[in-house]
Every structure is written in C-alpha cells, then in structure tokens.
Amino acid sequence: AQRVTQPEKLLSVFKGAPVELKCNYSYSGSPELFWYVQYSRQRLQLLLRHISRESIKGFTADLNKGETSFHLKKPFAQEEDSAMYYCARRGAAGNKLTFGGGTRVLVKP
Amino acid sequence: DTGVSQDPRHKITKRGQNVTFRCDPISEHNRLYWYRQTLGQGPEFLTYFQNEAQLEKSRLLSDRFSAERPKGSFSTLEIQRTEQGDSAMYLCASSFLGRESRGANVLTFGAGSRLTVL
Numbered sequence: 001a002q003r004v005t006q007p008e009k010l011l012s013v014f015k016g017a018p019v020e021l022k023c024n025y026s027y028s029g030s031p032e033l034f035w036y037v038q039y040s041r042q043r044l045q046l047l048l049r050h051i052s053r054e055s056i057k058g059f060t061a062d063l064n065k066g067e068t069s070f071h072l073k074k075p076f077a078q079e080e081d082s083a084m085y086y087c088a089r090r091g092a093a094g095n096k097l098t099f100g101g102g103t104r105v106l107v108k109p
Numbered sequence: 110d111t112g113v114s115q116d117p118r119h120k121i122t123k124r125g126q127n128v129t130f131r132c133d134p135i136s137e138h139n140r141l142y143w144y145r146q147t148l149g150q151g152p153e154f155l156t157y158f159q160n161e162a163q164l165e166k167s168r169l170l171s172d173r174f175s176a177e178r179p180k181g182s183f184s185t186l187e188i189q190r191t192e193q194g195d196s197a198m199y200l201c202a203s204s205f206l207g208r209e210s211r212g213a214n215v216l217t218f219g220a221g222s223r224l225t226v227l
Contacts, residue, residue, distance in 0.1 A: 034215075040134075043219040044152070044200070046215055090214075095159075096142065097142075097216060
C-alpha cells in the first residue's frame, strides 16, 4: 500500500529561523510528490509539487529517491507560515493522492 | 466560478439516520474526488470519478456509503444508517485531466462538510 509518513506532528520555531518538515514515502515506481497547506479557517491548497521545481512563498522541496523523502524547507520562517502542512503522493498507476498525517507549524514572534 | 463548493458545511445527525452531501466542482474539471478527514489525521481517499464514471473506491467505503455523479458535473455522497465513527470532515476535490502543466492533474479542494453523529 502507498504510505506517506510525516514524523513530526508539531514544529515550533521562532520567526526568522529555518524550518524543515520531513516527509517519507513508500517506494513504488516513480511517484509524484506534493505539499499541501491549510491555513487557519481556509481550505486545503496546493503549496508545491516536485515536478515544478519551484520555490513557493520561500519554500522548496527536493525529491530524494534514494531516501524516498520529500522534505519541505524554508530558510527564514515567517509568522504567516503558521499552518498545517500535508505531504502527499500520487503513484504511477493511480490518480488519487495519498496524504501523510500532517505537521502543524507554529512560528513564534 | 468560485471554486469547489460543498453543501452543507455542517451536519449534525442522530445515529441511524441517512445523510447526503453535495459537491459542485470547478466547471471545467472532469475529475472529482471524495476524501474523509478525522481530527489529527490527513485526508483519506474514499472514491473518485472521471466524468460520470466512478473509477476507484477505497476499502474505507463500506456498503453504507454511496457516491454518484450522474451527469458528470456535481456529485453526492450518501451515508446510510450513520454511526458515530462516521463523524468526520468530508472533503471534495476536483481536477482536470491533461498534460502536465501548471494546473493539470492538481487537486483543488472544497471547504468540506463536517458531519457529527450523535
């Protein structure tokens, strides 16, 4: 079965500090990886996807097939980054997304 | 078009009652997904449609759950004989099938329908 693991339920950092959210996925062919974010009282929305190789809101994520990881990083966290972050994968054979359990990020002033 | 719409936003019901949720996807999206999310967990896949065809169902979707998308536009998710364990947020998402570009194959989520079974 496809699995996505986010080992940290909560990350608390100070404003301006780096933040890294870990995501590991079960190996299966060539998965497509995503990070979704949910700000307070808002709906789940796409943050970035690995095929785009973009930096969104200062966040980047690198797909490491050897370690089956897709960690999300930002060098200088801002208070507006406080939110729930979900890592997700789509397998080569399917169309559905499988989500991890989520990591709550709290950026303190 | 204001995105993916879900109705109702909140539903409180007694155990044993039937409930139905509606999802209106983004109009040009041909794929529609239902997910369930409980407190402290990520969204769990339930089922998805491409146009009016239901292409995949999760084992989570017991025989008390049924989803339809009769005309390939809006979808309904019905839960019969609700149980307290059905209490959750039910999320709908849609996407369009296409070449990998900025928007193709990316799920856009609705705000969800929260179900509370007493």
